[in-house]
Amino acid sequence: MPKYVYDTEYDVVVIGGGAAGKMAAYTAAKEGELKVALLEKMPETGGTSIYTEDLTAFNSIEQQERKTPPKFTGTPFDHYPTYAEGYARYMDYSHQRANPDVVRVQLYETAETVQFYRDLGAECVNVFVFAFNQPNELNTAHRYEGLGERMQELLLRATVNAGVDIFTSTPAQKILSNGGVVEGVEAVDSKGNKMLIGAKAVIIASGGFGNNPEMVKKYTWQHWTADYTSQCVPTQNTGDGLNMALELGADGTTAPGVVMNIPCAWGKLLTAHTTGAGIQPIVWANNRGERFANEEMGFSFMNAGSSFIKQPKGKVYAILDSAQAKYYMEEGSEISLGEFIVYNQKLTHLLAELDEAIKAGYAWKGDTVEELAGAIDDVNANALIATLKEYNEFCQDGVDKKFFKQAKYLRPLSKPPYYAIRMAASILTTIGGIRVNGDMQVTDENYDPIPGLYAAGNDASGLYGDTYNLDCPGTACGFAHASGRKAARHAIKIIKARN
Numbered sequence: 001m002p003k004y005v006y007d008t009e010y011d012v013v014v015i016g017g018g019a020a021g022k023m024a025a026y027t028a029a030k031e032g033e034l035k036v037a038l039l040e041k042m043p044e045t046g047g048t049s050i051y052t053e054d055l056t057a058f059n060s061i062e063q064q065e066r067k068t069p070p071k072f073t074g075t076p077f078d079h080y081p082t083y084a085e086g087y088a089r090y091m092d093y094s095h096q097r098a099n100p101d102v103v104r105v106q107l108y109e110t111a112e113t114v115q116f117y118r119d120l121g122a123e124c125v126n127v128f129v130f131a132f133n134q135p136n137e138l139n140t141a142h143r144y145e146g147l148g149e150r151m152q153e154l155l156l157r158a159t160v161n162a163g164v165d166i167f168t169s170t171p172a173q174k175i176l177s178n179g180g181v182v183e184g185v186e187a188v189d190s191k192g193n194k195m196l197i198g199a200k201a202v203i204i205a206s207g208g209f210g211n212n213p214e215m216v217k218k219y220t221w222q223h224w225t226a227d228y229t230s231q232c233v234p235t236q237n238t239g240d241g242l243n244m245a246l247e248l249g250a251d252g253t254t255a256p257g258v259v260m261n262i263p264c265a266w267g268k269l270l271t272a273h274t275t276g277a278g279i280q281p282i283v284w285a286n287n288r289g290e291r292f293a294n295e296e297m298g299f300s301f302m303n304a305g306s307s308f309i310k311q312p313k314g315k316v317y318a319i320l321d322s323a324q325a326k327y328y329m330e331e332g333s334e335i336s337l338g339e340f341i342v343y344n345q346k347l348t349h350l351l352a353e354l355d356e357a358i359k360a361g362y363a364w365k366g367d368t369v370e371e372l373a374g375a376i377d378d379v380n381a382n383a384l385i386a387t388l389k390e391y392n393e394f395c396q397d398g399v400d401k402k403f404f405k406q407a408k409y410l411r412p413l414s415k416p417p418y419y420a421i422r423m424a425a426s427i428l429t430t431i432g433g434i435r436v437n438g439d440m441q442v443t444d445e446n447y448d449p450i451p452g453l454y455a456a457g458n459d460a461s462g463l464y465g466d467t468y469n470l471d472c473p474g475t476a477c478g479f480a481h482a483s484g485r486k487a488a489r490h491a492i493k494i495i496k497a498r499n
């Protein structure tokens with residue numbers, strides 16, 4: 001006997017309409033011929049998935065056909081990775097905190113996504129690394145014409161054609177259970193009415209908690225600077241899935257706390273030319289007036305993000321002189337942020353954006369280094385002056401004695417005016433939170449599955465230790481698709497066995 005009276009009933013209810021949710025709903029409807037509802041909080045599906053660029057896959061048809069990766073990327077790997085290399089990379093990078101059962105899903109189930117998009121007519125334009133010159137990257141990044149937006153459009157069409165009922169502006173609020181078995185979902189429909197939907201299985205794919213600063217504070221190691229990070233995209237991934245799962249007894253203590261950070265000019269977009277200049281191998285200082293990293297680290301947005309959030313109040317000042325500004329405007333960037341700032345992109349708006357940021361209080365200018373240091377609102381000016389003097393000496397000697405930046409990037413700050421751009425880590429998304437097994441079943445504190453409950457995509461833990469793994473670029477997006485499909489296939493099996 002059901003515990004609740006339902007307004008409507010489905011076999012499967014999926015919470016969230018990003019890559020994971022749509023792939024789960026599509027699979028359950030198409031392969032399982034099940035009655036499926038997809039609930040999406042926003043007026044449109046897509047979530048953070050529409051912003052993605054790359055999707056990880058191992059041994060995909062695209063890799064098989066290309067045989068070898070492009071040579072221009074700077075990675076020492078001259079072949080597409082084997083499963084064993086992928087396995088080692090996920091386990092080693094996470095210091096063994098990754099769950100091997102989940103890692104295998106990533107290894108064995110991602111190639112199918114590539115075939116899936118090929119069948120839908122998507123064009124894979126390259127299979128390579130994300131950040132050129134990052135020595136550890138494997139060539140797993142599948143990049144598509146039209147990027148994530150196009151892929152999500154194709155996936156949405158397939159999901160609709162498979163017969164899934166999609167309810168937009170309908171946030172799920174609670175997962176209903178009866179004697180420990182999942183029974184349905186409580187949601188609020190687009191008119192604000194409470195709606196009870198019966199279900200034999202519920203798949204949580206609500207995209208993590210990147211848009212919820214309180215949860216970032218509570219669940220991640222960057223709690224002390226959470227107030228000083230911004231959010232990259234105007235999504236509403238506020239951790240609803242994690243909270244609902246915890247309410248049902250899911251274990252949320254083993255692997256939450258993984259944030260995908262990216263460096264960004266404060267208050268600006270990833271595509272801003274101040275962001276583009278700020279990630280170049282110039283000088284980064286914190287508010288103590290000290291350098292804190294080898295600024296080549298911009299090659300890996302993940303590492304730069306982690307490095308930024310360690311600084312007091314998460315504040316970083318990217319400092320350059322007029323010669324460098326001119327170089328990036330006329331010759332182009334040396335470091336990219338994927339498609340947001342591409343390699344050799346001429347940052348033509350830099351000076352105009354700097355003027356604007358100076359007015360807004362997020363950038364500063366000085367005719368001397370002393371004047372610049374004195375202008376910045378929250379920095380130890382004397383320490384900064386000493387740091388910049390020392391940096392110029394390193395440039396003269398061609399040796400960065402503190403952070404070992406390559407000599408080719410050691411350019412003295414010598415041509416006034418000088419500029420400082422306020423930078424900070426910006427949250428792309430969180431990844432992980434709900435512990436799952438290899439079938440994406442949500443598990444309780446004893447590692448036993450909670451019957452009928454699944455998590456996928458950003459909501460599911462198991463691939464990471466403390467940070468996103470950019471050594472296998474496209475990991476989160478690859479996993480979103482693979483884990484959604486995996487969850488649905490298990491739900492199909494269980495539901496069919498019950499009938």
Ligand SMILES: Cc1cc2nc3c(=O)[nH]c(=O)nc-3n(C[C@H](O)[C@H](O)[C@H](O)COP(=O)(O)OP(=O)(O)OC[C@H]3O[C@@H](n4cnc5c(N)ncnc54)[C@H](O)[C@@H]3O)c2cc1C
Nearest residue numbers: 016018020041047048049053054172207457458474476477
């Ligand atoms: C700018 C940007 C670029 C990125 N680029 C990449 C990349 O190139 N490669 C990569 O691997 N990853 C990338 N990512 C990470 C991306 O988050 C993941 O790769 C993946 O696409 C996430 O899929 P998902 O389905 O888990 O979450 P999402 O796509 O975010 O979908 C979650 C959905 O759940 C909905 N939702 C939330 N709460 C509820 C609720 N209570 N009820 C109903 N619906 C709800 C949300 O509105 C959203 O639509 C990027 C992220 C950003 C922000």
